[in-house]
Amino acid sequence: MMQDPRQFLQDCLAATIARAAPDHVLAAHLPALPAAGRVIVVGAGKAAAAMAVAVEAAWPGARIEGLVITRYGHGLPARSIEVVEAGHPMPDTAGAEAAARIAALVHSAGADDLVLFLASGGGSALLALPADGISLDDKRAMNAALLRSGANIGEMNAVRKHLSALKGGRLAALAAPAKVLTLAISDVPGDRPDVIASGPTVPDESTLADALAVLARYDITPPASVAARLADSAAETPKPGDAIFANTDFRMLATPQQSLEAAAEAAHAAGITPLILSDRIEGEAREVGKAMAGIALQVATHGQPVGAPAVLLSGGETTVTVRGKGRGGRNAEFLLGLTLALNGHRNIHALAADTDGIDGSEDNAGAWCGPDSLAQMRAAGCDPAALLAANDAYNAFGACESLIVTGPTRTNVNDFRAILILPEPG
Numbered sequence: 001m002m003q004d005p006r007q008f009l010q011d012c013l014a015a016t017i018a019r020a021a022p023d024h025v026l027a028a029h030l031p032a033l034p035a036a037g038r039v040i041v042v043g044a045g046k047a048a049a050a051m052a053v054a055v056e057a058a059w060p061g062a063r064i065e066g067l068v069i070t071r072y073g074h075g076l077p078a079r080s081i082e083v084v085e086a087g088h089p090m091p092d093t094a095g096a097e098a099a100a101r102i103a104a105l106v107h108s109a110g111a112d113d114l115v116l117f118l119a120s121g122g123g124s125a126l127l128a129l130p131a132d133g134i135s136l137d138d139k140r141a142m143n144a145a146l147l148r149s150g151a152n153i154g155e156m157n158a159v160r161k162h163l164s165a166l167k168g169g170r171l172a173a174l175a176a177p178a179k180v181l182t183l184a185i186s187d188v189p190g191d192r193p194d195v196i197a198s199g200p201t202v203p204d205e206s207t208l209a210d211a212l213a214v215l216a217r218y219d220i221t222p223p224a225s226v227a228a229r230l231a232d233s234a235a236e237t238p239k240p241g242d243a244i245f246a247n248t249d250f251r252m253l254a255t256p257q258q259s260l261e262a263a264a265e266a267a268h269a270a271g272i273t274p275l276i277l278s279d280r281i282e283g284e285a286r287e288v289g290k291a292m293a294g295i296a297l298q299v300a301t302h303g304q305p306v307g308a309p310a311v312l313l314s315g316g317e318t319t320v321t322v323r324g325k326g327r328g329g330r331n332a333e334f335l336l337g338l339t340l341a342l343n344g345h346r347n348i349h350a351l352a353a354d355t356d357g358i359d360g361s362e363d364n365a366g367a368w369c370g371p372d373s374l375a376q377m378r379a380a381g382c383d384p385a386a387l388l389a390a391n392d393a394y395n396a397f398g399a400c401e402s403l404i405v406t407g408p409t410r411t412n413v414n415d416f417r418a419i420l421i422l423p424e425p426g
Helices: 005-019 048-058 093-107 136-149 153-161 170-175 208-217 224-230 256-269 285-302 330-342 373-379 384-389 393-399
Strands: 039-044 065-071 081-086 114-119 179-185 248-254 273-281 310-316 348-354 366-369 415-421
Touching: 005 256, 005 310, 005 348, 005 366, 005 415, 039 048, 039 093, 048 065, 048 081, 048 114, 065 093, 081 093, 093 170, 136 153, 136 224, 153 208, 170 179, 208 224, 256 273, 256 310, 256 415, 285 310, 285 330, 285 348, 285 415, 330 348, 330 366, 330 373, 330 384, 330 393, 330 415, 366 393, 373 384, 373 393, 384 393
Parallel strands: 039 065, 039 114, 065 081, 114 179, 179 248, 273 310
Antiparallel strands: 310 415, 348 366, 348 415
16 A cells, blocks of 8 residues: 655655765765874865764774864864854855865875865865955855856856865865865766866866856856956966876765665565656756646656656756745755646656755755645645745745755755656556
């Protein structure tokens, strides 16, 4: 007998998050402690505190020093690695000051030392040390414009890397000639090392021309300091083949695909056929929701490409072009677009959430919908279509008590979407 659909979907989300938990994935990728020299642990991202604690647990008694930056509310107490909380998605003074301290600590490393960099989603905004000539306010203005524009994460990070003193391989340059090992949890479509946290320790494949093209594509007028920086060829980031990367290594701890596979295993255990559609879906959130509804309706109506009971699983990172003044992140907006397109279909339920526990800048991870969701929203006095137009999906799902609240998960493999299609009863 099928368990409660909402509980089933939340169990799939829990399996997704558990697969990427630092205390589950990190220890196997650590090298032996060096015989000589210092061990300096630095990092940035929503998983940074949990990763630092996992390093200390794997190396009990070791002499470790370091500093990591995570989002407010995502910290954990560590033994010898300092944990600083800072602003995300908007950089703040706390992040800039901590990033400056990381720069100084890394620059003090010698040839016998190991610099361990812990990278995870959110690291780009948290490691907020602007390049020379750019103020934190100018960097914040650029970040806000990019977040509103609908640019994808690769496009945003192409700009961010060229405005940073640490991202785009520049942290590795500061650490040379020390050995640098990066341990990363991927939150980006395609798992590109140079995009995760804007790649502070790896070669940058984007260029100044790419950054300028992003601004032109989304009609963003930069502050004068940013325009001058992007016009200066000396501001180009280090590229593949640069000697500064000769003593660096990169290891991936967890990816969206691995977490989707964990959700698929949970579905199999519950007697539901899983179909992983993709780990790298991008696009405007509400439009992706509409497209996903079409696939779910094909399953429900024609048993294609899989028969019910089935769950459609996907990951990646959609975007929201902000036109209204409502509340809600990309997962809630995706789900409201899907809910409207399904129009109360009696056999389809869905969940969409950010695996870090925070959808955009709200207090929920995402939301859930079922056959009665639209009717419940309207009964509460809401117009779902008008709320979607106002980018106000948070209040739409709040009205029918369908917000998913997990609190900070201290990991991040980006968006998780699960659409459950049940067979006709009888």
